[in-house]
Every structure is written in C-alpha cells, then in structure tokens.
Amino acid sequence: MVEEIRSCAPDFLIVALGAPYAEHGIHQHREMLQAKVAIGVGGSLDMIAGKVKRAPRLWRRLHAEWLYRLIQQPSRWRRQLILPRFAVRALFYKEKL
Numbered sequence: 001m002v003e004e005i006r007s008c009a010p011d012f013l014i015v016a017l018g019a020p021y022a023e024h025g026i027h028q029h030r031e032m033l034q035a036k037v038a039i040g041v042g043g044s045l046d047m048i049a050g051k052v053k054r055a056p057r058l059w060r061r062l063h064a065e066w067l068y069r070l071i072q073q074p075s076r077w078r079r080q081l082i083l084p085r086f087a088v089r090a091l092f093y094k095e096k097l
Helices: 002-008 021-033 044-048 057-061 065-072 074-080 082-092
Strands: 012-015 037-040
Touching: 002 021, 012 021, 021 037, 057 065, 065 074, 074 082
Parallel strands: 012 037
Antiparallel strands: none
16 A cells, blocks of 8 residues: 555645554655655544534534544544643654754
8 A cells, every 4th residue: 555655646645544543654654655744634534524423513612522522432532542642742743864
C-alpha cells in the first residue's frame, strides 16, 4: 500500500485508520510516502459519510463531542486515552535536523 501511495505522489495524504494506528503508520512510513502533508483523521470520515451521527449542537458548543461519542461508544475509552499524550507531544515536538 505504501508503494502505491508513493507512486501517486500525493501532496496531501488523509489516513483514516483510527488513532493511534494512522499516526504510527504515517510516522513509520513518512520518508517513503513523500507526501507534503499527511494527517490522521480518526472517525471524521465516518461522520462525513453519515455512518456515525454527530453529537447534538449543545455538546458541540461545549466542545464535548468527544465525550458524547465516548458515551455512545464506551469501547472507545482505551483509544481515547492516547489523545492527551498526543496533544502534549505535538505541542512540544521539535523536528530533528
């Protein structure tokens, strides 16, 4: 799959494998992929495709859509544990030159 993506030479690569698999895959293969921008979108594509219903407007206004989804799908709790760690690492990440 990596070779197929590379042969397409994408400027933007959207990976929807779910956290943390998408992020690990992007990191592991970033040199070979040669995409200018690669981003893991988690469950966003499921919402766009209409497979998963968005949270009610109140939850969105409170910036708690993640909590609504966790309540709707309790099996997500383990996957969501990684998100605060990822956010902290992203804030303090420095590219090694």
